[in-house]
Amino acid sequence: MGEIRLMKGNEAIAEAAIRAGCDAYFGYPITPQSEVLEYLMAEKPHERTGMVVLQAESEVAAINMVYGAACTGKKVMTSSSSPGISLMQEGISYIAGAELPCLIVNVVRGGPGLGTIQPSQADYFQATKGGGHGDYRLIVLAPSSVQEMADFVKLAFDLAFKYRNPAMILSDGVIGQMMEKIELFEPIPRVNEFDQSWVTTGKTPDRQRNIITSLNLDPYLQEEHNHHLQEKYARMRREDVRYEAIACDDADYLFVAYGSSARICQKAVQLARKKGIKAGLLRPITLFPFPEKILGDLSQSVKGMLAVEMSAGQMVEDVRLAVNGKIPVEHFGRFGGVVHSPEEVLEALEEKIVKPVV
Amino acid sequence: MNLEEIIREENIVYRRTPLLTDKALSYCPGCGHGTTHRLIMEVIEEMGIQSDVIGIAPVGCSVLAYEFMDIDMIEAAHGRAPAVATGIKRTWPGKYVFTYQGDGDLAAIGTSETIHCCNRGENITIIFINNGIYGMTGGQMAPTTIPGMKSSTSPFGRDTAMMGYPLKITELIAQLPGTYYVSRQSVHTPASVRKAKKAIRKAFENQKLNKGVSFVEVVSNCNSGWKMTPVQANKWLEENMLAYFPPGDLKVDGQLVEQGKTS
């Protein structure tokens, strides 16, 4: 059994990074995720594992430091919150185009603009549909507990290196700021061997020079590169969809929710069942690749679905695509920094799904 | 005397460094980029550090620098090369890391990255090509376009009242405690090429000392953008660009050099 601790989600990310053998973290403070950089600075990971931690002058610089280190095969990450992630989009597009592995953590707050520092899930589109310019996708993991904040750091790095693709942990102010009991995984040593087929660590006589670029002036070559990227995303859809099904087996109605909304819906499932409503919860863990197949399958057995997210309705579009019109799919969510309560969520299920369907 | 007899080791007075690839340079004939590429590759060859060098290309005319340099290279987003270099150098402190940036890249869109990288004292080399214009996009005004100078976005000459002043970023970063060596050079005459090479060599050698940024500005021409012949451009450079951006060392071994003094 690993070490048990009481930790904030943001601290868990930081501790997990050290334990996952992360080589470097570059970041810039922003609420509600500043604890990541604060924890790392206080922990002196350089002394523990040799991990580099640096406070950059901006999110723009931070993501480009990530790009640089990632070019050399290092396990590298950054974290920020919504406005900061917007600033990083240029760099993320380059990283995706150049096919580099890295981890980006977004502890989402309410927007648009400077918005609020309170929790939100309104960056779903940005995270799952690309975010920056061009046709690209990130691997997007949505933790719903402090335990998963830690565990997904390791998982995200594994997936990022499996596909040579940036991975994102899409969290929010609730999961980032709350403390829970967690069991930390055993530390993994940092890697010292790098795949010389692509890394830019210096051209040795035994190999050709390696060039990392997202530029192809020839549009036909760029089209070919884009086909290659799309094949990679298709492989992610085949091999790495993750979700959790709670009380789905006999469910008449389904909540579909990720992250902190999934926790709230879990309570709403309990409240619903007490009232005699057979509700279940499908929790996407990977937001890209999205668990379309299971939702399609479940649409055969349930009468309606309610996508619950702290946004004006973003993931609900993917749920509707997955269900493809077979059953009603509605959205409920408080947003702009307001968190819905389990009671509100249950009431929405009754109003929007149970009553109209019956 | 036949050809074989002429091409003998003892007769060779000049050869192209093998660190430049066979790819024909895409730069306009007469442009200073090619010369500067050569100087950097010669320095890397002479220092024997090819297997430990990582170069970072900018956005601009030299966006394809990696096509011509036979070393591991990375193409950075516009202006971000110093941040990319920071990410590499911090995780590979034993490697030689350099950025190669134009004026728009380094002194306009990347000003923040440039200044903070210099101020942190990253132990890297920055080669800054200043030709006073955006060459690649077709001759628009740059942060270093000098007063009165015409460009496609200052067709009547740079009006400082409206467009502001040229940014002497080299003078600016020389003031920062994180820079160890700051020099301004040019490559428009054989003598200036020799001097520029010395400065570039020093800028790479300094990385062994771990004392901070070594920064070499190369004032260059852009005969296409300036709408001149190469010869006219070099003359105009000497008379106008160098008057505004005087060559010489600004900071050596961490110490500011008195104005007007050159090494």
Added chain:
Amino acid sequence: MTEEIIIAGFGGQGVLSMGKILAYSGIMQNMEVSWMPSYGPEMRGGTANVTVILSDERISSPILNVYDTAIILNQQSLDKFEPKVKPGGLLLFDNNGITRYPVRKDIQVCVIEATAEAVRMGSGRVFNMMVLGGFLKLKPVLEIENVLKGLQKSLPPRHHHLIPMNEQAIRRGMELVKPFTVAS
């Protein structure tokens, strides 16, 4: 067993740290715990609250609308959270500065004069531990030795010499807490 608690008061009253000690103590008792603060730009003086859940099972929502227990340390929080105590639940409040008193009769209402006692003892720092003691007296969901272990965990080693004082305060709080009679 699941106990859903809200602790609310002014920033600086030790609201968050009381919650943290509860959460740590829960871990010492092998329970699942969650601690969800209201967070914002106010560091001191503004309102602060924290939701603490102790449970034998996996915890669902860390954010709640109704609570088994509300521990209330100022008037604003009393106004806000009294209606959110589940019927049959517990409302424990410190009466310092309270002018509008609890009115509900379907819940257990108790008062603790912890602020006054802390002033008498000349130690404001353990005020929140007295309140915690009062809560544990009314709802013994945690063993006192686990609370002491939780204190040890949540305090940095340089403050460990304060643990006996904290223990005293917890025990004093257990004596101080008393039922509050809601006016009819």
